[in-house]
Amino acid sequence: MSEQIRIGIVGFGNLGRGTVEAIKKSADMELIAIFTRRAPESLKIDEPNVEVVHISNVEDYQDKIDVMILCGGSATDLPEQGPELAKLFNTIDSYDTHAKIPEYFSSVDAVAKESGKVSIISVGWDPGLFSINRLMAEAIIPQGENYTFWGKGLSQGHSDAVRRVDGVKDGVQYTIPADAAIEKVRSGVNPELTTAEKHRRVCYIVAEEGADKAKIENEIKTMPNYFADYDTEVNFITEEVLKAEHSAAPHGGFVIRGGETGADQNKQIIEFSLKLDSNPEFTASVLVAYARAAYRMYNEGQAGAKTVFDVPPIYLSPRSAEDLRRDLL
């Protein structure tokens, strides 16, 4: 084993915890420190060789860390931390506010070009692996349509929305791809489908004692943007069942392209899918593989903001080019 890639983590929520686990499965990497805004001693981390450091001291680690993996959220953490940390480190993040990616890319790119570091933004599965599949499928079969389905998966935003309904004590929401829509797309007929036609929404709700369940159900089903346009199912369960059966964070989805080639319009279907028992652990595993890529691109002399589109697959693997050509090509 040659020298290891030294990794830092910023933020210790579900994604940060998943990143710790993913680094353990990567023999070519070493986790040096976890940075937090909280009091470092308040974090429960069972990793004797990993420092826990307040984020205000991050500059001291400039020569001790090769790649910093940013595990904060897209709403407020990353817009600030992304450009800030790109001044000091090669970075990886999972920025996922699709509409604001161009703006975020520019702000990180300016800093990283100045500092000479590589920052790969919007890494994960969507944006991330799904994006790569949308791009490659479109490039290979120019005449066709891309379809992205999400689920079955726990949606954080929609779960928050049902929990805000009057009389709801707790609850979760699953986004589920509509089977009929998937089958239509797989058949290659390239239907026109709205997001609502592609997905249904299933809620599991714990009602407050004495709450009016019919009123709760109606309020959820008619909630604009979140549920009104969708086929929505509302189930009432007990707090015990919620805890026992709905504490995991599964997710997944499909990217399907149906297209035609040649004078005879031959149908060609390309499909990529994920079925994940743990969404944060999988996303973390993608971040860690791209941390390897960032380290290599930096050592090659590259600098600036990058996305998964810019990364050759070979940079993701710890194995040699010769081994990969022999074993996996």
Added chain:
Amino acid sequence: MSEQIRIGIVGFGNLGRGTVEAIKKSADMELIAIFTRRAPESLKIDEPNVEVVHISNVEDYQDKIDVMILCGGSATDLPEQGPELAKLFNTIDSYDTHAKIPEYFSSVDAVAKESGKVSIISVGWDPGLFSINRLMAEAIIPQGENYTFWGKGLSQGHSDAVRRVDGVKDGVQYTIPADAAIEKVRSGVNPELTTAEKHRRVCYIVAEEGADKAKIENEIKTMPNYFADYDTEVNFITEEVLKAEHSAAPHGGFVIRGGETGADQNKQIIEFSLKLDSNPEFTASVLVAYARAAYRMYNEGQAGAKTVFDVPPIYLSPRSAEDLRRDLL
């Protein structure tokens, strides 16, 4: 539209014909010439702006063609043409003799480094897109297993084998992935499976008049390497049915990785699949997208043999980086 990428094709079998069609769907490319070992005037090509040239004159086109797409076979054409043409052109080929890829890579690499050209070898779907998925899935989920299934697809090698059996007038063989094996792999149990356990083989045979069908069936089913280890089905049909129902060249398959992440061994399944009505047209479409990449890598100053592992996804698309980040990331 900026200036177009000028393409040449060497070889005019099914793959070469598919390549002509794929270039037509690529507005940023122009097909300049098709090179053949046959008498050029004997080729039936309905493309008024495309020259048909004897391969012996290929040197005259060094300044007229940016990327040469080699559409010959892996057995005898490419081992000779690959290194030969890498002296003069950026090249793309679909070399698919897995066991000899390292040797082929070396022979092309030496020449392309010397000539300063880029040669992307072994492009298509397997090797090619399937290889990328094997590599990326393994890099992201190090603890797990890759499974590759082929089919439903017409296998050229096995069809040739049944046609050599005494009493067989004509016939085709389909490789079909075994549903039970796919379901097991998708469930995440990571079973041990031989190629024979993963696939079954279905033959459609036109027997010579008066031939002993039982003897033919037995001879096919017991043929070593090709059929003996497999669940093989032999159907006898008429010449008319063969022509009507078995003239297309469908293919496809699946790459599935099942693995675990985290301390709780959460299951994660990554799957990539293709369902192709025309195998040669799809393979040609992949070659054409990688021709775009070769052109860009050459213009960047790269040289030598490359594989799909070395190519950033962004180089496959004719669209700008800004557009791709906005629309597909």
